[in-house]
Amino acid sequence: MDGAYVQILSDLRRGKLSHAILIDDGTPQAREDTARKAAQALVCTGEEKPCGVCSHCIKAAANAHADIMVFSGNGSPGSFKVDIVREIRRNASVMPNEAAVKVFILLSCETMNPAAQNALLKILEEPPQHVRFILTCNLAGSLLDTIRSRVTVYSLHTEQPAQQQARERAAFEIAGRILNSLALRDEKEVMLITAEFEKDRDWFSDVCVELSHLAFRVLVYQITGEGEADIYSSIADRFYGNQLQRISIICDEIYQAMQGNINANLLLSLFCARLFAELD
Numbered sequence: 001m002d003g004a005y006v007q008i009l010s011d012l013r014r015g016k017l018s019h020a021i022l023i024d025d026g027t028p029q030a031r032e033d034t035a036r037k038a039a040q041a042l043v044c045t046g047e048e049k050p051c052g053v054c055s056h057c058i059k060a061a062a063n064a065h066a067d068i069m070v071f072s073g074n075g076s077p078g079s080f081k082v083d084i085v086r087e088i089r090r091n092a093s094v095m096p097n098e099a100a101v102k103v104f105i106l107l108s109c110e111t112m113n114p115a116a117q118n119a120l121l122k123i124l125e126e127p128p129q130h131v132r133f134i135l136t137c138n139l140a141g142s143l144l145d146t147i148r149s150r151v152t153v154y155s156l157h158t159e160q161p162a163q164q165q166a167r168e169r170a171a172f173e174i175a176g177r178i179l180n181s182l183a184l185r186d187e188k189e190v191m192l193i194t195a196e197f198e199k200d201r202d203w204f205s206d207v208c209v210e211l212s213h214l215a216f217r218v219l220v221y222q223i224t225g226e227g228e229a230d231i232y233s234s235i236a237d238r239f240y241g242n243q244l245q246r247i248s249i250i251c252d253e254i255y256q257a258m259q260g261n262i263n264a265n266l267l268l269s270l271f272c273a274r275l276f277a278e279l280d
């Protein structure tokens, strides 16, 4: 389950879900699936929404609920025209058939031209009590600011960047430990830290990138005194001449070699040997 959908459900269950939401990012199929699942939860009469067993849930799952209406253009730019929005407005003024609310799913809103968006804006500003909107769009930024300011945006794949950030932080932390061990000329410790790279080529690459950046930042600190003194000063004091520059270059070269077919264990030995060769 995507983090965005979990957030939508959580907001819905706490009664905090806005009457108009926008699902962006991810694939068109993932956006549509999320929109349909959210619509199901909106019409559900069960306790834990969506319960999956009430008549509303069953009809919604079969794409056969009379109060869930899906609108879209044909996928090409500008194809979601003002005529379609006018139809939505007419429909919105009619009370729901069987559910407490009427849900309008508007797919691929990036294909709305400005006229269509302006027409939509009118109803987003003063929606009838019983109406809920679920818009999907490739990126919220491709819509008019006035539309965006009236919807709550839920972005799919929210885990991905967070995961990536966590990975980068972890790689940076390992890079710091390696540079610190190099500063102490602790060859054994470097071997220990880098042993884990044997199993994970990508991880080795990531750490190379971070170590290259870090060595370069400490070098800049060494030369200019600019940077985070509390972290860099003790390390900077233990490197001489162009050692930091060389460490950074070795990391870049090993990283480049990693992208080819060369055996990772071979590169790992080379990596350690070359780093220590610079420190004699």
Ligand SMILES: [Zn+2]
Residues within 6 Å of the ligand: 043, 044, 045, 046, 049, 050, 051, 052, 053, 054, 055, 056, 057
């Ligand atoms: Zn239900």
